Amino acid sequence: xxxxxxxxxxxxxxxxxxxxxxxxxxxxxxxxxxxxxxxxxxxxxxxxxxxxxxxxxxxxxxxxxxxxxxxxxxxxxxxxxxxxxxxxxxxxxxxxxxxxxxxxxxxxxxxxxxxxxxxxxxxxxxxxxxxxxxxxxxxxxxxxxxxxxxxxxxxxxxxxxxxxxxxxxxxxxxxxxxxxxxxxxxxxxxxxxxxxxxxxxxxxxxxxxxxxxxxxxxxxxxxxxxxxxxxxxxxxxxxxxxxxxxxxxxxxxxxxxxxxxxxxxxxxxxxxxxxxxxxxxxxxxxxxxxxxxxxxxxxxxxxxxxxxxxxxxxxxxxxxxxxxxxxxxxxxxxxxxxxxxxxxxxxxxxxxxxxxxxx
Amino acid sequence: xxxxxxxxxxxxxxxxxxxxxxxxxxxxxxxxxxxxxxxxxxxxxxxxxxxxxxxxxxxxxxxxxxxxxxxxxxxxxxxxxxxxxxxxxxxxxxxxxxxxxxxxxxxxxxxxxxxxxxxxxxxxxxxxxxxxxxxxxxxxxxxxxxxxxxxxxxxxxxxxxxxxxxxxxxxxxxxxxxxxxxxxxxxxxxxxxxxxxxxxxxxxxxxxxxxxxxxxxxxxxxxxxxxxxxxxxxxxxxxxxxxxxxxxxxxxxxxxxxxxxxxxxxxxxxxxxxxxxxxxxxxxxxxxxxxxxxxxxxxxxxxxxxxxxxxxxxxxxxxxxxxxxxxxxxxxxxxxxxxxxxxxxxxxxxxxxxxxxxx
Numbered sequence: 238x239x240x241x242x243x244x245x246x247x248x249x250x251x252x253x254x255x256x257x258x259x260x261x262x263x264x265x266x267x268x269x270x271x272x273x274x275x276x277x278x279x280x281x282x283x284x285x286x287x288x289x290x291x292x293x294x295x296x297x298x299x300x301x302x303x304x305x306x307x308x309x310x311x312x313x314x315x316x317x318x319x320x321x322x323x324x325x326x327x328x329x330x331x332x333x334x335x336x337x338x339x340x341x342x343x344x345x346x347x348x349x350x351x352x353x354x355x356x357x358x359x360x361x362x363x364x365x366x367x368x369x370x371x372x373x374x375x376x377x378x379x380x381x382x383x384x385x386x387x388x389x390x391x392x393x394x395x396x397x398x399x400x401x402x403x404x405x406x407x408x409x410x411x412x413x414x415x416x417x418x419x420x421x422x423x424x425x426x427x428x429x430x431x432x433x434x435x436x437x438x439x440x441x442x443x444x445x446x447x448x449x450x451x452x453x454x455x456x457x458x459x460x461x462x463x464x465x466x467x468x469x470x471x472x473x474x475x476x477x478x479x480x481x482x483x484x485x486x487x488x489x490x491x492x493x494x495x496x497x498x499x500x501x502x503x504x505x506x507x508x509x510x511x512x513x514x515x516x517x518x519x520x521x522x523x524x525x526x527x528x529x530x531x532x533x534x535x536x537x538x539x540x541x542x543x544x545x546x547x548x549x550x551x552x553x554x555x556x557x558x559x560x561x562x563x564x565x566x567x568x569x570x571x572x573x574x575x576x577x578x579x580x581x582x583x584x585x586x587x588x589x590x591x592x593x594x595x596x
Numbered sequence: 597x598x599x600x601x602x603x604x605x606x607x608x609x610x611x612x613x614x615x616x617x618x619x620x621x622x623x624x625x626x627x628x629x630x631x632x633x634x635x636x637x638x639x640x641x642x643x644x645x646x647x648x649x650x651x652x653x654x655x656x657x658x659x660x661x662x663x664x665x666x667x668x669x670x671x672x673x674x675x676x677x678x679x680x681x682x683x684x685x686x687x688x689x690x691x692x693x694x695x696x697x698x699x700x701x702x703x704x705x706x707x708x709x710x711x712x713x714x715x716x717x718x719x720x721x722x723x724x725x726x727x728x729x730x731x732x733x734x735x736x737x738x739x740x741x742x743x744x745x746x747x748x749x750x751x752x753x754x755x756x757x758x759x760x761x762x763x764x765x766x767x768x769x770x771x772x773x774x775x776x777x778x779x780x781x782x783x784x785x786x787x788x789x790x791x792x793x794x795x796x797x798x799x800x801x802x803x804x805x806x807x808x809x810x811x812x813x814x815x816x817x818x819x820x821x822x823x824x825x826x827x828x829x830x831x832x833x834x835x836x837x838x839x840x841x842x843x844x845x846x847x848x849x850x851x852x853x854x855x856x857x858x859x860x861x862x863x864x865x866x867x868x869x870x871x872x873x874x875x876x877x878x879x880x881x882x883x884x885x886x887x888x889x890x891x892x893x894x895x896x897x898x899x900x901x902x903x904x905x906x907x908x909x910x911x912x913x914x915x916x917x918x919x920x921x922x923x924x925x926x927x928x929x930x931x932x933x934x935x936x937x938x939x940x941x942x943x944x945x946x947x948x949x950x951x952x953x954x955x
Binding site for chain 1: 836866868871878
């Protein structure tokens with residue numbers, strides 16, 4: 238793909254004249270299809286004063302991106318037709334006119350679905366490759382890890398002996414939620430789709446139980462068997478019928494950390510569901526929606542703590558890495574179907590030679 | 597109704613040998629009908645050691661009672677078929693073998709739908725008739741008033757300048773919520789059914805706006821006109837489509853104090869409704885269900901404060917008093933239809949001569 242190389246005056250890396258990116262071709266109706274995206278070849282820009290040029294190594298694919306494909310006001314502005322898809326990345330600084338970053342730095346930044354991207358550095362964060370594989374900055378040590386940490390502790394507020402249920406348990410966020418809750422002395426029950434994910438959650442991550450929502454039969458009965466003392470904390474990533482069943486088994490004073498509702502993201506009109514206000518009143522349930530960036534001022538200490546736990550092996554993680562930017566649309570469509578297994582990322586570019594590979 | 601009188605050895609009041617009570621005849625299917633209740637004549641018991649006999653003056657009728665007519669576990673145990681309907685009352689102590697209460701005391705207690713009732717005093721509270729009409733101990737200075745106070749302040753947490761919306765705004769709880777929120781410097785918007793209730797809320801209670809949910813047209817549009825800066829606090833007494841419309845207009849960081857859902861109480865199966873999790877996440881909504889007794893340890897100072905405000909006229913209230921225990925079933929059925937106007941009570945017995953009538 239390197240059509241030509243320049244030896245730039247503003248850096249010392251070899252930069253191709255053009256690169257590939259994925260833009261939103263049209264707004265999906267229901268489940269996205271590959272034709273909703275378009276792979277483009279564009280000219281590599283030069284970073285201007287105060288900017289860096291990032292060569293993307295790993296692109297994070299996350300459920301929230303489905304919301305940005307809609308033409309509707311949300312907490313994030315919608316992506317326009319023809320605009321590049323946004324996303325968190327881990328990349329290598331290959332050009333810098335920014336005082337805080339130098340060529341060779343590995344950064345995590347909120348950029349986009351492309352091989353190269355210019356950043357003003359405002360949301361860029363230099364990462365230490367010695368702590369863990371750099372891709373973890375998109376995962377357990379990045380946005381999903383922070384989501385798990387703050388959603389669980391600030392909103393779920395688990396106490397030892399309580400039962401914590403987390404949906405999408407083998408996913409980027411769920412796997413961290415469950416392991417942290419175990420460390421807090423809770424009974425931890427995951428909900429995941431299929432025997433492989435459930436086995437991983439149970440055997441590798443050490444959850445106490447995992448309920449397969451695709452297993453057939455009465456999901457509520459399976460859940461009740463896994464939660465004989467009811468449910469005190471529900472960390473909800475999926476919404477839908479799974480969450481209804483959890484609601485019916487909440488204990489008095491239960492807390493719901495409402496992180497996402499992936500089961501609903503492809504719906505063009507709200508799904509109809511039973512109203513259950515009586516459970517919320519009678520059991521004094523607190524449900525709180527959150528976005529991880531609400532807790533940004535508290536990230537650093539949490540990241541240090543979790544970095545130590547990752548390095549020591551106390552905190553495990555699983556990533557699902559798909560190679561090639563051209564595969565991002567298909568992988569994203571699969572994410573919304575629950576086809577990924579662990580934190581989904583696209584390997585967009587080769588890691589630079591000489592990166593340590595801890596863990 | 598006085599079939600005979602006894603001059604009791606355990607008191608000095610004239611007590612009839614029998615009295616009337618209302619029992620649950622059968623479990624309602626959907627909307628209760630009068631045949632679900634039965635008026636009975638029973639023998640007046642003597643209070644035993646540690647008990648009082650209360651002559652009921654006012655019986656409080658409240659939406660939560662519908663839940664107790666169901667054969668389902670809730671926060672309150674269900675009433676058995678043939679058992680007397682439970683309810684809060686204000687009454688006169690007409691017999692006492694209890695060290696803390698004497699004949700002539702006016703008490704508020706959790707008793708039942710009957711003209712006389714024995715109490716062990718555990719939940720009885722002597723009230724001061726000089727503060728306000730004694731019926732207010734079932735209303736603004738009783739359970740509904742405490743519900744408003746703690747639901748608003750502890751859960752709604754209104755700040756000056758915010759917009760507070762309260763449903764069932766002219767009801768026992770809603771009227772207090774709105775007046776307190778006004779005192780806190782909020783824009784206060786009521787939701788009520790019909791022009792008379794809306795006029796009362798607006799003109800008598802001083803809310804900034806009131807939306808008539810029975811007015812026809814697009815309720816969401818009417819609500820938006822009344823809430824030009826969105827909604828920060830929603831005190832929900834009704835649930836259903838009214839609450840859906842409010843949800844769509846919540847501001848970021850909004851709080852929902854989930855007090856009740858009277859629109860749903862007659863439903864034998866949950867009503868189907870659109871799922872709206874995206875609003876809860878994107879706007880970081882906190883929704884918390886509560887029951888007033890959660891705050892019982894804090895009642896006394898709130899009651900003193902509200903008593904002062906009632907006495908001085910800063911806090912207004914409206915009661916809907918229906919005379920005669922035999923009318924309790926019909927009045928209760930009407931309550932669930934929103935036919936009452938203000939705090940619904942049954943005047944079961946005449947107030948004793950010599951009670952002050954403040955206010």
